[in-house]
Structure formats: C-alpha cells, structure tokens
Amino acid sequence: MRIGVFICWCGSNIKNTVDVERVAQEIKKLPHVVYSSDVQYLCSEVGQSEIGRAIDEHKLDRVVIGACSPRMHEGTFQQVMISKGLNPFYVEIANLREHCSWVHTDKEKATIKSIDLVRKAVAKTKHAIPLYSEQLGVNKRALVIGGGIAGIQAAIDIADAGYPVDLLEKESSIGGKMAQFDKTFPTLDCSACILTPKMVEAATHKNITLLTSSQVEGVSGYVGNFNVTIRRRATSVRSDLCNGCGECVTKCPKKVDNEFDQGQSKRKAIYTLFPQAVPNKPVVDRENCTYFKTGKCGLCKRVCTAGAIDFDMQDELVERAYGAIIVATGFDLNKPTHLGEYHYGQHPDVITSLDLERMLNASGPTSGKVMRPSNGQKPKRVVFIQCVGSRDKHKGNPYCSKVCCLYTAKHALLLGEKFPDMESYIFYIDVRAAGKNYEEFYEKARRQGAKYLRGQVSKVESLGDAENRLLVRGFDGSLGEQVEIEADLVVLATSIEPKADAKQLASMLGISSDQNGFYTEAHAKLKPFETQTQGVYLAGVCQGPKDIPEAVTQASGAAAKAIIMFNKGQVKSVPTTAIVNQDLCSGCMQCKPVCPYEAISKEQVAERVAGQTRQRVVATVNRALCQGCGACAGLCRSGAMDIGGFTSRQLLAEVDSL
Amino acid sequence: MRFPQKVASSAVQAELKTITQKDVKDCYQCMKCSSGCPFVADMDYKPHQLMLLTKLGLFDQVLKSRSLWVCASCLTCSSRCPRDIEPAVIIEGFRAMVLREKSDDKIQAFHKPGMPRQALIASMRKNRR
C-alpha cells in the first residue's frame, strides 16, 4: 500500500491557524505513507495536477487529503482519482477547516488536532474497499404536482423537450393563485391574460396530461423509478361527455360560499372554479350538494342534454410510474384571526389583500368595484397595513413574505387610478423592492398619491359611529408621533404560508420541510430547486415565498433537471450504501424494520453444506433506495451489514488511531 | 447627539438582563409599541426610541429620561410587540436601576380626597424603594 498525503493551506483559512508543514512532516512518519506535502490551493487546477503528478511519480494507490469539508470538494478529488485510474473511494478527506482551523484559535492545539485528524484518515483509508456506482434505468415520464404558474411552466418545458408529463392539480381547474389575481406588478399586466395562454398550452399540448380534481395518495420507489398512487376524485361529471354548456350551473338551486372569491360571493353546488377555467367542465361539491345530502333534487342531471351527470361516480385510484417528480404545490394566505389587535373577523371592513384582489378583479364578487363589505358603499379612506403576521417572532411567522410590499403598492396604485378621490394610507416597517423595476414601481405608487407612513399599526378598532368606521392607531416615525386614521376599509397584508397538507405530502415524497413548513432545498445557494431526495425537484412558493418571475425561473430550472435526467436515460446510484455480506448474514431480518427507506428485503440463497444444497434466507439491500444512514449496520448482530465507505473496520481503525 | 466614546459597560448591561430576563437585540424598530402607548404624548423618548437607545448601549439617556416615570405598565406594548421584547419590562428594569441606586424619593406626600388608595400604593411601588 502506498499512501500519499496532501495538506491544503486553503489560502489562509487553514494555514493561519494550523502549521500545515508540520502536519505534513508528522504524517510522513506513519507506516505506508510514501509521500506527504502541503499545497496552497488543492482544489485549484495546480493543486489537482500536483496530486495527479504525485500519484504517477510515487505510484500511489491511496490518497489522504487534509482540507475543507468534503461537502465542498469530495467530488473534485474523486474525479482526480478516476482520471488516474484509481477507485474514487480510495481518497479520504480529513476536514481541517470546518472541524479545526475555523473553530479554534490556539495554534499549537489546532496543529496537534490536525495531525490527529489526518492520522485518523490515514488509518481509515488503509481499510478502504473499492465501491462502484450502478446505472439505474429511468422512466422518461415526469409528474408535476400542482397546476399553478410554476407547475404549468415546468410541465410545458418538459413537454416541449419531448417527454410526457402528467400535470396533477387538486382543484377542478389549473391556474392556482395567479388565476385569482387581478393585475400583476410591476407591469400591471392583467393576470388572467398572461396566465390563460399558458393554461391553454398546457391543456392542448400533446405531451401533457391534465389530471385535475386529483391528489397524491402514496409514493414509493426511487429516482428514475417512482411509483405514484393518484386519487382521481369523483367530480360527478363525465368530462368526456360534458360539452361545457353550463346549464347545470345556471339551474342549480343550492348556493355555497365561493372559496375562489375568498368567501365574498356565492357559487352553486355544481360549479366551475372561474370563468376561464381549464378544463372548463363543472364539478359537483358533494359535501354541499342537496342530492348527496338528502337524496332530493338532481336538477342538474335532468337539464343536462349531454347526459354527463353521473351521481354514482366513485373516486378512482390510479397507479403510474414516473422518473422525476416536480413539486409545485404553492401556498395559502393566512387569515389573521389570531392577531386580535387588527380586528380581522370582528368587523366586516377589515379584509386581507387577497380579498381586495378579488374585489378589484372584474370577474370577482363585486365586478371590479371596490366597496366596503359592511354597507356596499365606496370607501373614502383605505388603510393598508403591512407585515401582518410576517416578521413576527411572537405570535406569527418569523420570515418575510417577500411580495406584500409590492402588491400593496400595486393595490394603492390601482385604487388611485380607478378612484382618484379615494385616499390610501400604507403603514409599513420596511419597503422591500428588490426585483427588477420594483423600485420604480414603488415610486410610481407614491407619485399616484399613496401615503406611506413608517410605523406599525398597534390597533384597529370600531369607532362605534353612525358610519361604522374603523379607527386605525399607528405611528409615523418621520413625524415622530402617533397617527390615528378614521378608515372606511382596512386591508391587511397577511403572511404567506405553506399549504395545510404540505408536511403530509413531504413525508410521502421523502423530502423535508423547514421549521416554517416550506420544502427544503438541497443547497440554499447552489441547488435551490433540488431536494435531498434524488429525482424530486421543487418549484414555486412551496419552497419559500417568491414572486411570479422567480417561480417561473425555478420551474424551468426544475424542468431542466428532469430533462437532463431523461436525456441521459440513466442515473448513477450513490455507492456509499449498505452492503450485505451474505456469508455472515444469519437471516434474522432485524435490519428490515429499522430501515427508514424500506430498502431491505429477504432473499433466498442456495448453498452447499455437508454435501447437500440448502436454501437460506438472507437480507438484501436495494441500493437505489438505500441512503446509507447506517441504522442497519449498527444493529446487525452478525456484523454482516456494512456501509460502503464507512465499514466497521474503517471506523474502528479511526478510533484506534487516536 | 454625539455618541459617547464608551457605551454602557457590560456589567450594567448584564444587570439589566438579570432584572428583566429580556433581550432588546431583536428589535427592528417597527414602532408598534409607540403606536399603541396611551401616554406617548407626554414622553420625551418614546418606547421604540428607548428600545433603540438600550440596543445601542446609550443607557445614560434612558436613565435620565422622563418617560420611565410616565409609563404606567399597562402592558399594551408588550402584548403587541412582534419580537417578544416586552418594552414594559425593559422600562421597569431601568426604573429599578434608578431606584435601587439612588434613594431618590419621587413621592410627594399628600392625600387627595376621594382618590382610591390603590393609586397611592401603586405609585409608591413604582416610584420609590
């Protein structure tokens, strides 16, 4: 065995605290170490060539690196090994930066610790075994969960690349939150006008299958080979027969609060989500439909000339296989009843921004007229309050919801344009206008007449006067005093939150969410739409609050990842997985229940014992499912289970070396 | 004002922390405390300003301010603060530091007919040690 050791200066990151020369010299004294040096930047091309040269000159067959965390450059050094014809798992990295130079200040002690760390790595590499990736086949079909703008964009991109996509949407129509908006900032494009062409494209694309009124029931499998169970809910309308005439909706006698209009209007028990719905086929809300509750009515069935109403329709469970899954499930806007100081839910004229957005929308509950919900009159004074329930460590969500500063400016601007004699006041803490053209848009709102007051509102309460107005009690930091405004309408910019069932979906997919419930990306900076689970990608607000251009960008990025995988047609498995030594395995199967990824199963092997052929049960690992967590190896009583790259012998050698 | 070369010593800052068990580091000057304070018009430094002064270590300004004695501990600010800082507790901490150091008797001794005695008792608790 010929081990080469390379200690990196990492510029000054390691060298300032650790005496790298001394470390290299000390390690040279260990048996089997034939080469040891220190280098300024091992990750650079110069550094990599030096490793390569040393391998050639000194005929090295193992390499030990003392440098930054393997998270940074494990891949880099493994590539060097491969280029020299050595197995990539014959390189071992000792973390002298994050584990040493960055956390200690005492040079002498840090140097001694570094020597220990490298010695440990040398001991480990002596017992290294070669590991090989497998090529797994890929099912070239994608699943996009969520039919909002992010999901639609991702589906279109993958479909344009020539691969089939299933676009799954829980509601009866795609479109998501963008379908509820009136205009979008900063261009003031009509939201539906820019969204509907994409919706139509998704609906008519030959490679996209729309699965509306559907949701994910279960997921199994691994990258390239997912098996998803989808529940197609019974809509009671046969979409193949329905021609979208709408007679059923007109004639239905049952009225229900319309969730699309935020409860500000009524819809029927049989309904289409909104006028531009895609697919434009109505569905029956069985929870509120008179027929389903009492057995009476059924008027829709009688008036339907196409015979499309089918009350006996059942939910259907469908199993499909996919190579990649893109999660684009979006968000919900919080209703701040828990913040009593804003009086939401206690006075009808305190509304959320989405309520106002629906009012502004021409197809909304008031046909585009902004009015006080209490009396239907036009408001003379509107007060907007920012950061309601966001940036709140005490009773709300600690994060910033990102888009509210701009959409409130948009609301003030739209109100100012439509109703010039309406006064708008905006109470804010900070205005965040970081995107392209956002600062100019904010300026436009101010020029239109929106009055910005820097200071958070402490209380909104009823005046108890004849006009049932509200008293908004806030502060203006510039004037330096309390300001009170008698308002007709108060609009709260509430917090963006993940959907209520986000966690449930996360556990089905095997991805994680952060403490706020948003899905976690693999790396905050460099992998913002990949997850820790290979093959599952994120797009849109489900990963964190963002505006429409960012959601679209992320969606195309996630789609690109899926397309790359499909183009390759294969996926490399991660080799640091559990390995069963079947000769030692006793078949007790105690490992099976502890595996969180259900990667272990039984296998029959035949062997000859005492002249006879016997069948024996042993454990076998699906190396594509296995994530190398080590639970099974720790448990195995026979010592038959080991983790590639972290075998028991290696770990014990590390301990013994210290 | 010109910032002094030295801000409040770490001992004094630790004392405030011991009395209040609260930290003003999280304050982002939203001014919600001053928005709802019923007595702000009579204060020289308003609650959010007192929090900023505390954060900057400019304890002298706070200790000399009139606001400490205007605050009635009605807890409106504490119940609304989105950072869980509890300005009322911080202000009480400063009052305690003033009263414990000097036996500055801010109590006038007179009786007001008809006034509930709890007002006298509360005043003594807040203004005197």
Add this chain to the structure above:
Amino acid sequence: MLGYYPGCTVRAQKDDGFERESMAILATLGIPALDLSEWECCGAVYPLTKDEYAPLLSSVRALKRTGEENRQGLLTLCSACYHVLKRVNNRMQNDEVAKKRVESYMGASYDGSTKVYHLIEVLQDLVGLDRLKASVVKPLTGEKIACYYGCLFLRPKEVMGLVDAENPQLMEKIVEAMGATAVTYAYRTDCCGAFHSFQKEQLSQNASQRIILAAKAAGATQMVTACPLCKYNLEHCQKDLALKDRLPVRYITAPMVEAMGGLTALEQGESARQTAN
C-alpha cells in the same frame, strides 16, 4: 363557598356599594363568598422585575389561605387585584426559582392549586349567562352601556386569558343579559391612566378623557367598570363638564342590581332564604 378577597380600596370605599351589590347578586344566584380570615393589600401592581420576590408575598399568603380555609376559589372584585393575584399564582405554578425563594422566606409551601376568580368570571362559569338572564325582572331596555375592563384585566393575555384581550365581550354579554344594548367604542382596551391620578394627574385625565369621549361619540348612556381606580379616573376626568354632559360611570354591579329588582329586594330575598334555612 368561595373565599372573598376584598382588596384594600373596595373595602375602604364600601360606601360606593360595589361590595354590597356584588355580595347581594352572588347570594341571590346561590354563590356564597366569605372573607378570608386574614388578608393584606396585594400591592396594587405586579412587579415586572424578575429578580425580586418580596412583592409577591402578600398575594401568596392570600392564595395559600384560600386552600387552608377550604374555599373553592378566591373571588375578587377589583381588576387590579385580579391581575396581581392571578399573575402571582401563575408565577408560583411555573417559575421554580420564584417558588423556592418565596416558600423559603415564608417558611411554608404553596402548591399553586388555588383558582383565582373575578366577579364576572363567576357569573359566566359558576352561574351561567342563561341563569343570569332568567333572574332579570326589570330589563334595562334603551340603556346603551359602554363596558370598560381596565388594562390589567386583559393583559398579559397568556396569563389573564379570561376574555379576548383585543375584543373582550364578557361584560357586554352580561349587560345584554340585563336587557341593555352594549356599545362598542374606540380605546376601550386602553389604560385609564391608573396610578398617575395621584402624582401626574394630567396623564390619567388625558387617557381617561379619550375613552369617555369615544364612548359618548358611540352613543353610550352610561359606562360600567370593575375597578375602583378606573372608575375614579373615568369620573374624575369629566369633573370640569356640566353635570348633564357627563357620562355616568358605575360599577358593573349597579345596572345588574337594578335589573334584578333593586338592592333592597335582593337583600331581603337573601335574608328570607337565610331564615328559611
């Protein structure tokens, strides 16, 4: 049998009638309450400093005595006392350090088991609003009553918690059970000025005036409250107005007693019940 904690001011201002009316109402509704054998002033404010324990002692003694004298709870009428007693109780239940210090000083232990009641809490939980409504003989139709709780009654909501701290409705429900209309008005959860009426009278005048004016603007014919200091501040800030322009401020028990038939009737009824037993 509830233990009754009068509080220094309610007892000293007996002639206001708050105590007498409360006892009459409770007795009529079948909730007897008896003075604790011994009690001291709770201190009127709850110390916000976390490193002193002496101000807690008198409250802990009262809470302890409640259990010792086999009372089902400790009843108080004054918002300030309610605040102090409840917060001290909560501290003793949740703060190990405070509990140890207080107990070692007192030389005795308190297990935190006493429940602190306010009058209107008793009316809601132990009597029930339906029964209350049923006891009305002379509904106060036409009266528009503004209810004022006093800031200490409401905050901090994690400890006080009896009503919604931002939009309390309990007193409103009680006056509506009496047949009156409850009026909503601005500033109703604000502080009246509290102890500033002693030395910085202008502060409490300003604070209370704002509340009174808002109630008047909302059409109130009278205001009710549950704290002697609040009542004093709210009345006193109107002292420069002509009598006819003033908004009457009374204890919550005053309209209740009227609606239930008058103080004499209630007390006679009670003594009749007592002699019958």
